[in-house]
Amino acid sequence: MKLRHASAAAAAVVLALTATACGSGSDSGSNGDKITIGIKFDQPGLGLKTPDGSYAGFDVDVAKYVAKELGYSEDKITWKQAPSAERENLIKNGDVKFVVASYSINEKRLKEVDFAGPYFLTHQDLLVRADDTTITKVEDLNSKKLCSVTGSTSAQNVKEKLAPQADLQQLGGYSECLTGLENKAVDALTTDASILAGYASQKEHQGKFKLVGLSMSDENYGIGIKKGDSELKGKINKALEKMVSDGTWDKLVKQNFGPSGYKNEPAPKIAG
Structure with a gap:
């Protein structure tokens, strides 16, 4: 009888641990004190994985700022490559918490994901x-x-x-x-x-x-998040507003695009 009771107790512990493990995955793209963010790995000035394994660019810097405002220091960030054709899937599957990857807001994408921002035009x-x-x-x-x-x-x-x-x-x-x-x-x-x-x-x-110097379209870059996550959207928008108001946005634009002589637009108005 004692062995039977011990086996039942052990099974209960296993079930409890399994339930806890499943529950920890509900906050997609984050795991306790860590967060996974999607960026480009091949875009100089925006999102680039450098030969030494670090990451650089305006989108990377924006992502770091937002993550810090959400409570994640830089050493708690896991960077995940987000190719153009895979961004929606990464978000919907919960592989990332959010995507900052020269991600233009448009009607087609808004059917699948939500956006915070825009943060760049x-x-x-x-x-x-x-x-x-x-x-x-x-x-x-x-x-x-x-x-x-x-x-x-x-x-x-x-x-x-x-x-x-x-x-x-x-x-x-x-x-x-x-x-x-x-x-x-x-x-x-x-x-x-x-x-x-x-x-x-x-x-x-x-x-x-x-x-060539053409302006064939307006591209408003937003931060892609899971559809319906209004709480995260609000937090990211608040972080972006702070980034503009405290002068960090201007500093990051000059730092990443200044050497090319690129004439940037002013910071766009963040949507509600």
């Missing part, structure tokens, strides 16, 4: 080779090979509205497009001016490329 532009004189307006793309990233709003904007006859090639990352541009496999790369400026200002790329 940029415009879609084109990057071409420095010696290219054939592309000066968006219509010139109709006879050209254009590269962008799978899942980005930029590619669809050009193909559906601006230059339907462009030979659009969608690759996995902007760095792949840039290699194609340098090797003359494509004629232009399109995405947000902030992203293009980050690439063009890298030491190994200086003098090779130029921005």
Whole structure:
């Protein structure tokens, strides 16, 4: 009888531990005193994993600021790569607490996730080779090979509205497009001016490329969160408002985009 009672007690303990473990996963993207945040790994000036394994860029700095305001110091952050085509899945599956990855707010995405912010406004532009004189307006793309990233709003904007006859090639990352541009496999790369400026200002790329200087769309970057999480949205918006009011936003913009000469817009009004 004693053995039977001991076995029952042990089973009860196992069940209790299992229930506790399941419960700890309810707060998706965070685990006690740690938090997982989605960023880009291949966007200089915004989100870049450096050779030494650290992370740099405006989005990274914004994410660190927000995380600190939520109670997570930098050493408690786990960074997870968030490619354009995977951002919604990462959020919905609970793989990350939130995503800060040049994530433009639009109606299609709002059906799947919610956004805090916006925290940055940029415009879609084109990057071409420095010696290219054939592309000066968006219509010139109709006879050209254009590269962008799978899942980005930029590619669809050009193909559906601006230059339907462009030979659009969608690759996995902007760095792949840039290699194609340098090797003359494509004629232009399109995405947000902030992203293009980050690439063009890298030491190994200086003098090779130029921005055409177009404003083909307004891109409001937001912080992607799980649909319906109004509590987290409110906390992040409060953190973003503080970041602007205490001067940190301006400091981070100059720090990350200043070297490229990029002309940024003022901090956008954060939505309610």
